[in-house]
Amino acid sequence: MKVINDVKFLIVGLGLIGGSYAQALTDLGYEVGAITRSQSSIDYAIEKKLIAHGTTEVTKEYVEQFDIIVFALYPKVFVEWIEKYQSYFKAGAIITDVTGVKGAIVYEIQEMLREDVEFVPAHPMAGKEVYGVQNADKTIFTHANYIVTPTSKNTPEAIKTIKQLGRLLGFKTVTELSPEEHDEMIGFLSQLTHCIAVSLMDCKESEYLVDYTGDSFRDLTRIAKINDAMWSELFLLNKSELLSQMDLFMSKFTELRNALESEDIEKMREMMRISTERRKYFDK
């Protein structure tokens, strides 16, 4: 398998996730390079031994040394990068990504990509409420899921390589979904939950509530601290799926509201029994 031999990794976009990939791969003994916008991120990553070398300039000479290239960029920047620089890749290189939406970018990139380079999309479902390479931390992968979302354009060999990358990074599970299944699932589990947290936090000027807050409100709003540029882009790229999930939630919430208004205690209790039963699946 390609990835476990002597390959060189390039990380494009050295933020929290890119930096954490770099750290995990460097610690396994791989040679890892990076391209990112700010020189200070490169300097930091070299000093902390996350990468062997890096540059803020995209040049053919630098890019063509790498066998596997990981894109950890905002979705649209990722698409533009491929348009602009794909001629720099070494023939036979495999590229992958960490993007949180798939349908809106996977087909577009595979369509435009050179025949002799393969793109195997992946979504590492890991994160933190902080950003930047300074917060890179490979342990965020330990309890997290890594999803590969290949299409009919992908070869079994390259899919195997990118799945193996997930295992090398230390993810708890490595699974495979279609881009469409991925987007439905992420629309419900991740994007909808962020919409709920943002809306709840926006309800009130709430500073005076801090003294009365129990864990429930804290838990439901933890993810209301959000990178507005990134998440609004992700929401728009998964718009129709996310709208369906928001409408589904709103219909359930309205059911409960109306049961309360009409004092239909049996309906309320039934909804609570279902939620109690289902939540048990998620006990770690």
Added chain:
Amino acid sequence: MKVINDVKFLIVGLGLIGGSYAQALTDLGYEVGAITRSQSSIDYAIEKKLIAHGTTEVTKEYVEQFDIIVFALYPKVFVEWIEKYQSYFKAGAIITDVTGVKGAIVYEIQEMLREDVEFVPAHPMAGKEVYGVQNADKTIFTHANYIVTPTSKNTPEAIKTIKQLGRLLGFKTVTELSPEEHDEMIGFLSQLTHCIAVSLMDCKESEYLVDYTGDSFRDLTRIAKINDAMWSELFLLNKSELLSQMDLFMSKFTELRNALESEDIEKMREMMRISTERRKYFDK
């Protein structure tokens, strides 16, 4: 102050909260008795040294020994208990409670109560997703808030005593609100969040999602494991306030949904910036 002298405490209702009160007070050297429905709870609490003694029978002889009586019952059972047995209290006794709604019960109980006994309502904002005296644990109070909700019927001396009880139990903060302020606050911070969690968990038969779930979905649904008998009763007793809070949330959620539908990215980002800013208040 009465409570720090040699007083005897009676806990009525030996579940998670009643048992944790008993444990904290016994550990401080107070004599604590209990009345509860099941003999096995009494036996357990005596064996684990949570209480000195207890009974499943409500008798004048037992009740009249106690100076401070804590009711840890469901709201309606609490009201019925007072109706039925209030003649058993010692003259000068102070009673308090742990009920999660206030307006719907405080005035009713104060109205019917004997002139020589005083009811100072309190709400310890602590809990767990497990029930019963077997899970009693006084450390749940350490990071929690204790709210006293007196009315014009209460005396400064008795309010002081019940606040002191909160401090003895080890709560992080002891504060005072009117019953109405309490119910608005709890409607938003606690009841609304439980409604959201229940509705979200009810959206899908979700067992197949477990492998893809990150922390966001787990955090937002932790409280979807819920005691349906107790919470439906609490919701109904705070119905109009909770309906207002649910409608407020729904209007914010709809704003975000409509911004997404119309691709109003500036509006989406603005809502995210507000939530990010406000959530900072709640960082521990």
